[in-house]
Amino acid sequence: MTTPLTADSLYRFFRTGEEETFALQGVGLTVERGEIVAVTGPSGSGKTTLLSCLAGLDEPDGGTVRIADERMSHRGEHLRSRLRARHIGVLFQSGNLLDHLTVDDNIRLVQRFSATPDRPTAHDLLRDVGITSRAGALPRQLSGGEAARAGLAVALANRPAVLLADEPTGEIDGETERRILALLRERARAGTAMVLVTHSRAVAAVADRVLRLRDGRWVR
Template sequence: MSAPAETAETSSPHHELALEARELYRFYRSGEEETLALRGVGVRVRRGETVAVMGPSGSGKSTLLACLAGLDEPDGGAVHIAGERISHRPENERARVRARRVGVLLQSDNLIAHLDVRANVRLARSAASGTDRPAADELLDQVGLAHRSRALPQELSGGELARAGLAVALANGPDVLLADEPTGELDGATEQQVLELLRSRAGEGRGVLLVTHSPRAIQVADRVIALRDGRVQP
């Protein structure tokens, strides 16, 4: 049975939150035209929870993920990761918070082309500090890529690229993992494998948020947030 659609807010105590965003607004101007991409969106993700964000093209999903990851700045509202504010700070400070606390899995371009898989994971791992960072070889083994550790990105299949990107996103031992259509180009068996890996990370106490159109991804989520025209739908 698929998870029921809910509003973004929950009653979770603050100390259990991996991610909290309140009243996010984002607008873009082109000449005299103004587009409101986000209109007062609030999101909470508890530790150990998997949340799916769904909605039609142009609903604000990718803009929301970029703001949550500190890759873009909201025009209003604020984003906190594990209690630390990432929004409305200089880019170098947002990058430091992201390196310590956030794993980001995009639809493509998760790997540096001239580095092999193991070097990509080690580079992401080196950007963070602390003892909760898994070793590169351990991560690659967990995602089933130990035998491909010396392969360059262009030598990987689509499924291998998705799993390698996930290993990179997890290399810093993040508090929250944000994934944009993580299974969009995968066959059914590989999609299921990646979703199981994501769920296992939530089981370790991380928060997981997926932007997705996939029915399978929605089924593994604890909650579903529906966006339309930049607003959370009831």
């Protein structure tokens, strides 16, 4: 059986003038089918950079990411895009929705790029995240919490093997957070591997593992 996600010794640095800042310093990670891994740590610890490298949206300066046993890192963007479309759902804190499309159309657009069988309808996805009434809204008409839930619906649209999410319960109330966490656990039981960057204790509580980043390294 293939391993959904493996990252081996990831390094990422950024140069400003003559200064180098290491965002990741030898980070490794394996996530099995149906496993939820919560990644915590202070702002600036490398969490979002890690997600970007895992998704193939940013290239590590060293190390390798493999998705479903296929190498993601250090390949052309067209190959990385194809792997993302087939295997990965990505949720960041912004930029998940195209501004000129309704919520419903954002979901349908993502589904056009994948031939995933038995995928949910846009209506079912929006029902699951509790915003069916906002299907026809444009992103600018959504509250912060609604936009986060719409972004999650887009990320789950093709039943991804891997879900990478940055603060999946950000800007929502406690009752809605419980609903979203129940949905994530349900998707994990169906086999989705998840990496959830979070500051929420509730998210960490439902995870199978909690890992902490500081200064680009795992810490105990």
